[in-house]
Amino acid sequence: MSYRDIFEQVKAGTLTVDEALEQIRKFDAEDLGFARIDHHRTLRKGFPEVVYCEGKTPQQAAEILIRLAETTDASVMGTRSGVEVYHLVAQMRPEFQYDEQARMVYLKRQASPPVGHVVVLAAGTSDLPVAREAVLTLELMGACTTLIVDVGVAGLHRLLEHLDTIYAARVLVVVAGMEGALASVVGGLVDRPVVAVPTSVGYGSHFGGLAPLLSMLNACASGIGTVNIDNGFGAGYLAALINQLGEST
Amino acid sequence: MSYRDIFEQVKAGTLTVDEALEQIRKFDAEDLGFARIDHHRTLRKGFPEVVYCEGKTPQQAAEILIRLAETTDASVMGTRSGVEVYHLVAQMRPEFQYDEQARMVYLKRQASPPVGHVVVLAAGTSDLPVAREAVLTLELMGACTTLIVDVGVAGLHRLLEHLDTIYAARVLVVVAGMEGALASVVGGLVDRPVVAVPTSVGYGSHFGGLAPLLSMLNACASGIGTVNIDNGFGAGYLAALINQLGEST
């Protein structure tokens, strides 16, 4: 029952003012939630519902994923998920899929073709799991996506080979561990928004991703927004929102 | 001399193979450089040339700003600039302006009216200098910008008052010190890209902005990209690039 329903019923006399007030009281918060959803439904078409699986028991994660699959008609995705969550989910809902590299369990429900163009660059092969998480998120959110791998700055020519693709992007995602310099170099080449994802690929004074994180936050190139270490999902999500802006809104 | 020119001359015999090789070796890099500038000039129309003034002597900063003003027809801006840079610049180029709060010296050259809509939210009055730097950058880059101040999460209702404006934004910039929770709350309300700027407003275990920086990087809301502590300019620049995408490109 929406706000409009309530008002119509009050006007029609099928709901007293007191009943309406009672309804509103409970409804308020949910309503704020649902109102937000309603309001944005058209914009958000194709936006998946997301579950962060780490720290939840496989049972908890699976239950939430299945409930979401039942109550929405959007895609559904569970990030940082072990394969055992997928096994539990797939027993009930075999249409779910699992991507081992991205550690993501998901249900793809997408009618309209992908739009725009997002380029995801992964500095090295070891950064692939995080990059793949970004790519999969972008695809579930309806973005046309290209993945370019192994273009670290230690061999600039490998990056420069892809200049055409890079210049054609509406927004770019740069995934890099080690010192994360790729974000600066790419940011210096393009005049499009760059989403930078530091990864935990490295050792010693890398401190689990601190080195590329600081590197990206301090990049001398402008136009770079950084997300958390290894947060391929977050980067994909942000890039998808930006990519969407290029559509006639 | 382009690649084609070189090949034609080699074919014609007016260039020996060794001369061609010599030519290529130098050419490669410069060309890449100039090509980039040429190629993007039209796209970058309206994008200001930017000078980071900190760590430069006022003389150095002023000289670069004036040279840029002479050699480009874009706006020119100097960030983190003391007033003495402005005084030096203004002697030569009185059309430059200075914004004391944003600590920015700039020359505005903009023909076309501002486009899109960027909302800049500052959690507290103390965050204003950073927010102002973002706003000024956005304006110099042609973005239609609204600034909302003093909407920290300790008084949610003050934020919720502005929901209409917030929902109308194409992209949002959230400027917050202390614990930086505003980014999470705003990120949870909207489905538009959010650029988060931690500020150094705080003390003790704030560690010069580390607290809101970590807070923003770990925000439970999706769709947030973070820039460096106190980097109002960087946030404005990124938001302007994103805002631009909403135009028919």
Next chain:
Amino acid sequence: MSYRDIFEQVKAGTLTVDEALEQIRKFDAEDLGFARIDHHRTLRKGFPEVVYCEGKTPQQAAEILIRLAETTDASVMGTRSGVEVYHLVAQMRPEFQYDEQARMVYLKRQASPPVGHVVVLAAGTSDLPVAREAVLTLELMGACTTLIVDVGVAGLHRLLEHLDTIYAARVLVVVAGMEGALASVVGGLVDRPVVAVPTSVGYGSHFGGLAPLLSMLNACASGIGTVNIDNGFGAGYLAALINQLGEST
């Protein structure tokens, strides 16, 4: 206009459903705001309005303090305030006072006598400014407060002298720099809530208060809540809220 008003007018036909929906949309947030204020006014009697002055210009701080003094009948306090804020405020409102040690400008408006009993313990003389900020906050919030100074754990007997006073407290505030061990020792002596305030008094590996902060967070005694380094105001505020619970509510 309340929810009830809206429903009554919809029922009466003086508001169309669409007008009502428009009304609700804006109203939602403001209402939540004002409802909170209304709802809590009576409970919050005697709670001061607080301005964090650091990072604001003296003019900004003074203006906010004066506006608060005019629009509320509660006490008003400005923390981390230089004396120049006081001078600006006192020109307009001579009834304001300034405490140099606590760096606080305030207007005391309290009818009812102080209640309960809060004991503030400062480990050393150098911790006095922070302790004084806590004491002044407590007094402005109506708590009966005792300050005990120079009872660091290097001379346990000095602390044990005050056992009677310590045991009589409803809640205790422990202010300590150096290694902050006083919080553990006091926390081990009493069965009342202890609010611990690390201070930046120390040097070297003290890292501006990190040492006592970690010490207090890891205290082996139970019943201790920690606030930010040098945050005497925050400790006083929390202790006053706790102290208040001892009154018949």
Next chain:
Amino acid sequence: MSYRDIFEQVKAGTLTVDEALEQIRKFDAEDLGFARIDHHRTLRKGFPEVVYCEGKTPQQAAEILIRLAETTDASVMGTRSGVEVYHLVAQMRPEFQYDEQARMVYLKRQASPPVGHVVVLAAGTSDLPVAREAVLTLELMGACTTLIVDVGVAGLHRLLEHLDTIYAARVLVVVAGMEGALASVVGGLVDRPVVAVPTSVGYGSHFGGLAPLLSMLNACASGIGTVNIDNGFGAGYLAALINQLGEST
């Protein structure tokens, strides 16, 4: 033998001055110890005896728990305990219970009904183990406790649904990982003491709970005391002490 006894015997000549001095020297400390226990026994009725099991062998932990169960008539609890401790304890004392989520082994001995009202809010499902530790501690300490789960700030409406319960609390415990912004938002809504518990739920620049810890210590809302990362027990203990103050003492 009390001080008075000693003086009487010295006066009576049954104790020489030297014997008295010897007596005093030993007596001083033990007496202070036992005096404290005696003095507070009545006040502390219902407070459990607590054993920190981590770092102890299961045998050590079990032995201490059983000895406590034998020598006191209070509840007994072992925190951070593996199930093997429980198995050892239950062989001797089958009335002990084990809570797997909270990792707590405990013996509940409570006659009087729970008092007051403590609300524990957990930002996400992954924060449940820590929240459960707080709830169990509160219950063992005689506090009437309500647990609200999955009210992170990324979906404010879910939190606002529970406003009635939140406003009814005497003291609140906020358990949150990620960026820990829930503490600030709740602290801004209520005028009651808030105990904030950062959790290690997160990854990358979360640094094992550092992000929400700093966030909570720097919260722009007042009235918040923070405990150690993942310290659900400590939060419950402090909240129980505060909750107790609301009873006629």
Next chain:
Amino acid sequence: MSYRDIFEQVKAGTLTVDEALEQIRKFDAEDLGFARIDHHRTLRKGFPEVVYCEGKTPQQAAEILIRLAETTDASVMGTRSGVEVYHLVAQMRPEFQYDEQARMVYLKRQASPPVGHVVVLAAGTSDLPVAREAVLTLELMGACTTLIVDVGVAGLHRLLEHLDTIYAARVLVVVAGMEGALASVVGGLVDRPVVAVPTSVGYGSHFGGLAPLLSMLNACASGIGTVNIDNGFGAGYLAALINQLGEST
């Protein structure tokens, strides 16, 4: 061949100046080495030879321990050693012993009775492995040692019970995790050197022992020297050297 030998031979003409120079050049270093050993042999009588086993393969560790046992007549000890090192050593040298708690494999060779008095205080049961490492080191170095356990500052009276023993010590070792406040309290009670050992017992913002380490380095009591986190051996070694000074030297 000593310096004297060389000079005698040069004088006698059995060594030319150039041969002597050559001799000296190599000899210089070895001599400095052996000279040191010779010079101090008598003083160091009873000082064990020590092997740090972590990071070595069991084979490497065992081989070094056995070689030491063969080439010196002092005690031999291997710290941070797994039991598999012991098994390898014991096959060859069954007189070696293993202490599981201290993770030390050792060969005790001591004629003279222990001297002086070192008191080792362990704050909690969980600190016992580190404390035991200190005690065992002290005993192997000939110090008369007393271990007192579970005297954390959360229950001061338990510490004060042992005042007699504490005052009788020539030097004290304080082993404490959590916030490490015990070092400050003990340091404030005595006028003897205190060696403080932070342990990694704790969690969350304990950061693997950083909390008590900083606490001990910033102790407000004087006369405290700190060793590395969990370095029971180092503390025992230093305390043994200090204890030795009390003997007629």
Next chain:
Amino acid sequence: MSYRDIFEQVKAGTLTVDEALEQIRKFDAEDLGFARIDHHRTLRKGFPEVVYCEGKTPQQAAEILIRLAETTDASVMGTRSGVEVYHLVAQMRPEFQYDEQARMVYLKRQASPPVGHVVVLAAGTSDLPVAREAVLTLELMGACTTLIVDVGVAGLHRLLEHLDTIYAARVLVVVAGMEGALASVVGGLVDRPVVAVPTSVGYGSHFGGLAPLLSMLNACASGIGTVNIDNGFGAGYLAALINQLGEST
């Protein structure tokens, strides 16, 4: 009035039991203090009373120093003191002295000649202020002290020149900034206790003394106790306590 006095008067009937109890009640804590003082007076002969002046106003510091000078017959010292404290003190007590390099104001009261032998080694000229603070503390505590300067490990031969003096020391204090390697090298040369003092001399990744602090805590040589960064006083105090043990006690 001591315990003995009280007992004697009770025995003599000049004090009733109740008066004695009253006396004891106040006296207890002081007594614990004074008892400790009495008990150790002979040992502590020559131990100065110490005031940490930083964070105190010059007036506060001066007042405490003068009061100490009046109530004890020991030496008195104020550490980390500006010259203005000295000026205030000297007006009342011209026998006080000031050491500008060590930033110490002190009153020397020493009858007996210095004992033992402490060698203080300063790695570089820039470490002299900290080293001087250690030396002055040692002298005020009655230790015979030698200062050796500019013996950093980058020129080993400068250190080795002083081997005779180094081997003759009962205890050594090593003061070093930069990487603090001197502590390891000295610790490897001697079999005496070494007190290591990291200094803040350095820049960049020195992080205000963190580099030598970690270096000293992780020294591969045994027998080293570390004090806080720049804590020359603390090192001197600890070394004096150790040096004292070498006297017939």
Next chain:
Amino acid sequence: MSYRDIFEQVKAGTLTVDEALEQIRKFDAEDLGFARIDHHRTLRKGFPEVVYCEGKTPQQAAEILIRLAETTDASVMGTRSGVEVYHLVAQMRPEFQYDEQARMVYLKRQASPPVGHVVVLAAGTSDLPVAREAVLTLELMGACTTLIVDVGVAGLHRLLEHLDTIYAARVLVVVAGMEGALASVVGGLVDRPVVAVPTSVGYGSHFGGLAPLLSMLNACASGIGTVNIDNGFGAGYLAALINQLGEST
């Protein structure tokens, strides 16, 4: 096909200008790559191609190694490689070798004899794996290499024994954990470049190699360049480049 080949064919008419341009377009980047390789081939003779195996699946790592072995005639090495990579590689290419200590899989293809002289010093036995990685890298890059082990500064004479070898080196690599003081001491002895490698050998406040890393960066001796913690490969690579300079170039 090289640039020269293209030009020759264009000149010869076997390639049209358009075909050449097409060729160049793809070739450009590769060419920049290969050109770089070609250009430097003679210099780089004997320089291995290197694969960082960590974070790659064994299949990925093995595939890249084999492809490199097929497409170049240089040596090939895979660092931080588990033995399972070797097993996969060896099935296809049995001429590959595996060094378990250095965790390196490699194919040695070297005609010319090793040149120059690099001395690798390992402070302790536990530092051997990192030192071995450096040595193996140096050997694969054609450097004549000597390894000296167990020369920590706690026993200076053991280091000084090797002075002849040390003075004979063209460049030195110092591998040290704990406090890493060996780099300073060696740097002070020689006037040759020193490459310092901190290792993660240590515990507690060692923080995984931070202690020796900071120590080496702050070394008071000049002429030291530092590489990442445990980066034996990087140190060997840099040292080999430096060593190469000593050959007639």
Next chain:
Amino acid sequence: MSYRDIFEQVKAGTLTVDEALEQIRKFDAEDLGFARIDHHRTLRKGFPEVVYCEGKTPQQAAEILIRLAETTDASVMGTRSGVEVYHLVAQMRPEFQYDEQARMVYLKRQASPPVGHVVVLAAGTSDLPVAREAVLTLELMGACTTLIVDVGVAGLHRLLEHLDTIYAARVLVVVAGMEGALASVVGGLVDRPVVAVPTSVGYGSHFGGLAPLLSMLNACASGIGTVNIDNGFGAGYLAALINQLGEST
């Protein structure tokens, strides 16, 4: 008196064995020093004697500089020196010079022309002071040096313009603040040793140079050695030693 002198005199009988031994004992260390100096004098020709002026009083610094100028015939340099040191030195020794940007006071004594080729690259104008310190050090040590400024990675083409110069270098010094990515990019372009110098140019999460320091230590390109933040002198010194190796030695 050298070793040889002593032997000759012993042989000649003008020195007894005991006198020789006495001589040797003192001499040993100095000798080790002088021997080292003698031995390397020819190699070190042109190597300046260096004084670190920070933390020294101007008088101390000036005195040491003048003494060095008198006792050696090498160049003399004082790093991190204020102009007041220069003024003091110049009064006595007017041939000293001062470089304000590099903050270096120096006396140049060089006969032979500079050798080799070192290229110093500074990422931005703000990095110039550090770069200048490196250049001046290199020049005083006899290296032929080229400085290239403002070649940050945000504008790759500016860097690539200088490829010829870069490829011609024997060794390169890269000076960069912000994220320090220039080191990786340059390291990927060349096969020569690269000395990387992070600078403190930056703000916020730059943490005084930590960002580029970690970036350089984790560079994905091989062949890079890193020195301390802002340590232009250290980088120049190391590069000069490496550059020297290219000469016929």
